[in-house]
Amino acid sequence: MSARIRIAVDAMSGDLGPRVAISASQKFVTQFPDVDLLLVGNEPQLLSLLPPVKKLHERITLVHASDVVSMHDDPLFALRHKKGSSMWMALDLLRNDSADACVSAGNTGALLAIAKHLIKTFSAIDRPAICKSMPVDAGATYLLDLGANINCAPEHLHQFALMGSVLASASAEMAPRVALLNIGTEQQKGTDILKAAQLLLQSDERINYAGFVEANNIFTGAADVIVCDGFHGNIALKASEGVARFIANRIAKLIKKNVLNRVLCLLLLPLLKRLQHELDPSLYNGASFLGLQKTVIKSHGSADEKAFMHALMVAREQVIQQVPLRIQQALSQH
Known part of the structure; x- marks a missing residue:
């Protein structure tokens, strides 16, 4: 450089x-x-x-x-x-x-x-992964893959986890908690691919593996890096963008509904502006090809x-x- x-x-x-x-x-x-x-x-x-x-x-x-x-x-x-x-x-x-x-x-x-x-x-990476940060309760969580790889073997998820962990640690000096996106947190839940990937992550000392995480915990900060295949990652990303737009539209409609709501909005304006800034999707634009x-x-x-x-x-x-x-x-x- x-x-x-x-x-x-x-x-x-x-x-x-x-x-x-x-x-x-x-x-x-x-x-x-x-x-x-x-x-x-x-x-x-x-x-x-x-x-x-x-x-x-x-x-x-x-x-x-x-x-x-x-x-x-x-x-x-x-x-x-x-x-x-x-x-x-x-x-x-x-x-x-x-x-x-x-x-x-x-x-x-x-x-x-x-x-x-x-x-x-x-040479040790079979496929690049698309990774971007998502807003959470405190800080951000990195989610990957977001669409580059629809079908993934356990080895690919392992590679994604390592790369996501490196990116997260570069942004904040720590041992990032890495999780696999699944339909439950129990050990027996999920596909054979996820179970095999979990074994790979558990045995890799370079990765601070935190277990499975469900989609409803993506934004809680339960993990610093969340790993999945590109099919499910893209769905999770697009669904979250859709929910954000839905909430914004509903708030706008409620404010316009009557005079009382507009008055309450004026009182809450500083809080709403702060929330709008913190969740502004522009501040999370830019996905990495890891x-x-x-x-x-x-x-x-x-x-x-x-x-x-x-x-x-x-x-x-x-x-x-x-x-x-x-x-x-x-x-x-x-």
């Missing part, structure tokens, strides 16, 4: 297009003077999105890319035919050490496929400026924490 942190940004991908990436990047470099950004995308289009009186920040470099991986592109098609895309070129900057991390809000499957091809996984040899961060496709900035912050933090190197060192201890 160079003295300065360089982050390659796939500026063209995502549901909202390059406007979010360029505005977030402009603000980000003013807040973090140790970071240089490489914005990869259609240069004329990116420049056209700047306000007339505003210039591109001196620590932002544009790298022209003539193509884009769409949100609907098949991952294998993108891998074979999108070498001129902003996603491919951003990852290639990371591959050849022109950048220390890569951030994209684009097609998750394509990003994973191209990253595996260009960046590679560690298992790759370098830092790749996936931003939510619908991320706004604040959320995209947080994905950039996650990339910066993981470069500083040297997360891939820590994972490599943990793997070599076995």
